[in-house]
Amino acid sequence: MNITDLKIGEKATITKVKASEPIKGRLYAMGITKGNTIRLLDHTLKKQTWEVDVEGTRVALRDEEARAVEVER
Amino acid sequence: MKKIKAVMVGQPNVGKSSIINAISNARLHVGNFAGVTVEKKEVEVRKGEYEIDIVDLPGIYSLHAYTPEEQVTKRYLLEESYDVIINVVDANVLQRNLVFTLQLLDMRKKTILVVNMVDEVEEKGGHIDANKLSELLDIPVILTSAKEKRGVEEILDQVIHIYHQPKCGCKIYYNEKIEEEIERLAKILLKSPHFSDYDQARFYVIRLLEKDEDIYRIVHDLPIFLELHEALGEAIRRLQLEFDVEDVRDLFAEERHALAKSIVMQVMRLPQKESLTDKIDKILIHPVFGLPIFLFFMWGLFQLTFEIGSLPVDYLDQTITNFANWLKGILPPGDFNSVITDGVIPAVGAVIMFLPNILILFLGINLLEQTGYMARAAFLLDGFLKKFGLQGKAFIPLVSGFGCTVPAYMAARTLKNPKDRLITMLILGFMNCSARLPVYVLLISAFFATHSAGNVLFAIYIGGAILGLFVAKILRMVLFKGEPEPFVMEMPPYRFPSLKALAMELWIKSKLFIKKAGTFIAGAAMIIWFLSSYPHHPKLEQNYQQRIEQVQDAKIKEQLQNELAAKKLELSYLGQFGKMIEPVFAPLGFDWRLSVATISGLAAKEVVVSTLATLYAVGAGNEHSSTLVQKLREYVDFKTAVALIVIIMIYSPCVAAMSTFYAEVPQWAWRTFYTIYPNVLAWLMAFSVYHVLALLGF
Ligand SMILES: Nc1nc2c(ncn2[C@@H]2O[C@H](COP(=O)(O)OP(=O)(O)O)[C@@H](O)[C@H]2O)c(=O)[nH]1
Ligand SMILES: [Mg+2]
Numbered sequence: 001m002n003i004t005d006l007k008i009g010e011k012a013t014i015t016k017v018k019a020s021e022p023i024k025g026r027l028y029a030m031g032i033t034k035g036n037t038i039r040l041l042d043h044t045l046k047k048q049t050w051e052v053d054v055e056g057t058r059v060a061l062r063d064e065e066a067r068a069v070e071v072e073r
Numbered sequence: 074m075k076k077i078k079a080v081m082v083g084q085p086n087v088g089k090s091s092i093i094n095a096i097s098n099a100r101l102h103v104g105n106f107a108g109v110t111v112e113k114k115e116v117e118v119r120k121g122e123y124e125i126d127i128v129d130l131p132g133i134y135s136l137h138a139y140t141p142e143e144q145v146t147k148r149y150l151l152e153e154s155y156d157v158i159i160n161v162v163d164a165n166v167l168q169r170n171l172v173f174t175l176q177l178l179d180m181r182k183k184t185i186l187v188v189n190m191v192d193e194v195e196e197k198g199g200h201i202d203a204n205k206l207s208e209l210l211d212i213p214v215i216l217t218s219a220k221e222k223r224g225v226e227e228i229l230d231q232v233i234h235i236y237h238q239p240k241c242g243c244k245i246y247y248n249e250k251i252e253e254e255i256e257r258l259a260k261i262l263l264k265s266p267h268f269s270d271y272d273q274a275r276f277y278v279i280r281l282l283e284k285d286e287d288i289y290r291i292v293h294d295l296p297i298f299l300e301l302h303e304a305l306g307e308a309i310r311r312l313q314l315e316f317d318v319e320d321v322r323d324l325f326a327e328e329r330h331a332l333a334k335s336i337v338m339q340v341m342r343l344p345q346k347e348s349l350t351d352k353i354d355k356i357l358i359h360p361v362f363g364l365p366i367f368l369f370f371m372w373g374l375f376q377l378t379f380e381i382g383s384l385p386v387d388y389l390d391q392t393i394t395n396f397a398n399w400l401k402g403i404l405p406p407g408d409f410n411s412v413i414t415d416g417v418i419p420a421v422g423a424v425i426m427f428l429p430n431i432l433i434l435f436l437g438i439n440l441l442e443q444t445g446y447m448a449r450a451a452f453l454l455d456g457f458l459k460k461f462g463l464q465g466k467a468f469i470p471l472v473s474g475f476g477c478t479v480p481a482y483m484a485a486r487t488l489k490n491p492k493d494r495l496i497t498m499l500i501l502g503f504m505n506c507s508a509r510l511p512v513y514v515l516l517i518s519a520f521f522a523t524h525s526a527g528n529v530l531f532a533i534y535i536g537g538a539i540l541g542l543f544v545a546k547i548l549r550m551v552l553f554k555g556e557p558e559p560f561v562m563e564m565p566p567y568r569f570p571s572l573k574a575l576a577m578e579l580w581i582k583s584k585l586f587i588k589k590a591g592t593f594i595a596g597a598a599m600i601i602w603f604l605s606s607y608p609h610h611p612k613l614e615q616n617y618q619q620r621i622e623q624v625q626d627a628k629i630k631e632q633l634q635n636e637l638a639a640k641k642l643e644l645s646y647l648g649q650f651g652k653m654i655e656p657v658f659a660p661l662g663f664d665w666r667l668s669v670a671t672i673s674g675l676a677a678k679e680v681v682v683s684t685l686a687t688l689y690a691v692g693a694g695n696e697h698s699s700t701l702v703q704k705l706r707e708y709v710d711f712k713t714a715v716a717l718i719v720i721i722m723i724y725s726p727c728v729a730a731m732s733t734f735y736a737e738v739p740q741w742a743w744r745t746f747y748t749i750y751p752n753v754l755a756w757l758m759a760f761s762v763y764h765v766l767a768l769l770g771f
Contacts, residue, residue: 019559021322022137022139023559023561024322025135025137025139025322026134026139026559026561027561028135028137028172028326028330029134029135029137029139029169029172029173030134030169030561030563031166031168031169031172031330033326033327033330034323034327034330035327035330035331035334036330036334041351041354042354042358042360043360044358044360044363044452044453044455044456045360045361045364045456046456048455048456048459049452049453049455049456049465049560051354051358051452054169055166055168055169056165056166056168056169056343057166057169057563058350058563058564058565058566059561059562059563059564060448060451060452060455060465060560060561060562060563060564061560061561062455062459062464062559062560062561064559065559065560065561
């Protein structure tokens with residue numbers, strides 16, 4: 001499962017980041033790496049943009065990037 | 074006096090600039106980094122017998138540089154010479170920040186760690202053990218709050234202290250297996266006469282293992298490159314096998330994250346509770362209400378700009394007129410008197426009058442940025458902007474475009490994909506810059522009822538933005554067929570804006586604006602005055618003067634005087650030029666005056682107002698006759714005025730903006746396209762609007 005499968009407010013642990021460079025590097029820099037805890041905060045009406053909290057940092061992602069982050073409850 | 078050079082490095086929004094502002098008795102210099110238009114702030118401060126020079130480098134998330142600003146910082150760190158690194162981190166997100174700190178520590182330069190925003194952590198009931206942190210990283214650690222000016226002076230003491238240390242103590246090591254490979258490779262690198270320092274070789278090897286192209290380029294020309302390249306390949310293969318990873322970069326990322334996590338666990342206590350930001354975000358980026366709230370904020374901003382901003386205008390107008398009249402009385406009569414009191418003062422005055430409007434708009438945009446709402450707006454708008462081939466981050470240059478097109482072009486640098494960036498830049502001109510505001514305000518007050526003025530202005534701004542989006546869509550479909558750049562953006566916490574920073578920013582903006590009015594616009598006004606006053610026609614003047622003397626009726630006298638003024642203008646150089654280009658603008662209902670004013674707007678948009686002032690105010694010798702507004706109502710009809718508004722909305726921005734675009738975009742094909750297409754589009758749109766209005770009976 002990935003971020004988009006979470007419910008708003010739900011927490012999970014990141015298991016894998018499938019994106020390619022340079023997006024992967026950017027996700028890492030924001031703290032989106034294997035082992036960190038992620039919480040889904042919000043999404044826009046049409047679920048095109050997602051907001052998550054990773055260890056205290058809030059990050060906005062597009063659908064494509066959100067799907068690339070695999071998580072585990 | 075000993076000189077110490079320090080660089081201040083950290084992730085965006087950690088408070089680097091605030092710390093620099095909080096250092097007392099410092100001299101600030103603002104400039105650019107060599108060769109690029111990224112702002113460089115530098116302070117010099119004296120401490121005892123030392124002169125400490127601190128450079129504020131642009132925010133950088135990782136040495137894996139992504140944006141042009143990050144590239145500037147990385148290059149500075151790698152290539153320039155300096156004595157001390159001041160690494161600033163945000164205490165609230167210490168773990169994420171430490172990952173970057175660990176990358177920096179790979180350099181093994183003399184580094185001190187500044188943990189800023191401790192006030193926020195303490196307010197939440199958290200605590201950071203600075204001694205323990207210092208022990209774990211083996212570098213000096215200072216807890217600071219730029220907001221409360223806590224610990225800021227201690228930074229200088231620590232800079233001096235570490236300057237005298239032989240070298241960085243740094244004892245951060247990665248997994249044994251990784252260190253083994255690093256050592257093996259570093260030894261190869263040290264065979265080259267270019268390397269004598271083991272620490273530097275170690276750093277280069279780590280960067281090479283992380284596939285850093287900048288470092289690759291440096292070692293590429295070394296004689297030992299072949300040997301190194303082969304050994305590097307083998308090392309990478311061994312590490313991938315050993316740790317079961319696809320990419321060694323992941324390995325380093327995981328190592329650093331694990332280290333950062335364990336360090337934070339040992340030194341920091343931070344209770345997790347719902348923050349204020351969580352609560353505010355529940356409302357402001359609500360899936361349903363978020364967008365209407367955003368639109369309401371924007372609408373409010375433009376209402377304020379117009380309503381409050383226009384309050385002091387009459388007063389300013391009166392003051393400037395009185396000043397010009399007073400000066401006319403004391404200066405000796407003649408050309409000099411005329412160029413100052415008829416040319417320069419009214420022209421500069423016409424522009425200065427709009428300073429209140431412009432300042433309110435700038436204040437609003439600044440406020441959006443400082444509070445953190447700007448990122449929310451980008452979040453809300455990404456889905457929407459994506460439809461037009463843009464992305465949420467393009468919102469930031471687009472909104473800056475409402476302030477001034479020049480910084481907006483520069484702000485477009487945050488878009489990394491060249492196509493996204495180019496499309497955004499090509500439509501930035503449609504975001505009405507604040508310099509156009511005076512022109513709109515003038516035309517609106519002349520041709521629309523006062524109660525609808527705010528709405529008309531709002532419609533102009535929204536209309537420009539919508540047009541820009543459609544053009545973006547067309548450009549994306551016709552010129553580029555590629556997916557837009559991915560979107561990953563930090564959403565900073567909401568913060569109460571710093572009034573000092575807001576005031577400072579406004580002060581700088583006003584100063585720049587007044588300087589522009591005093592030099593560029595005054596110069597343009599002088600040229601236009603000259604072109605509209607020469608050549609003289611003594612015969613014509615004599616002829617009219619005689620007729621004026623002959624008639625008794627004051628009304629006819631006045632009429633003749635205005636007629637003379639109009640004739641003189643028509644025969645002047647400016648009139649001749651206007652006549653020459655009149656055919657181009659004639660289908661829009663423009664006379665030569667409007668044509669000249671439109672062209673003059675290419676120098677700077679405010680100049681349109683001052684040109685109109687010069688062209689229509691000439692001959693208005695008698696007091697009760699007119700302000701510019703009345704003159705316009707007299708000479709220009711409604712549909713022509715609307716056509717002029719449309720032209721101003723769409724055609725090329727000012728010379729300053731155009732040269733910025735040229736500086737940012739090297740390809741001649743794009744420069745040419747950029748120079749031509751808005752003008753053609755503007756003419757076509759104005760033509761349609763003019764004729765539709767004519768059909769409707771205006
Ligand atoms: N509470 C608090 N806010 C701070 C502190 N330092 C900076 N800020 C705020 O953090 C935001 C970012 O600061 P800025 O200096 O622009 O960060 P920079 O991007 O690193 O230069 C601004 O809104 C500052 O007012 C601090 O020590 N405490
Ligand atoms: Mg800054």
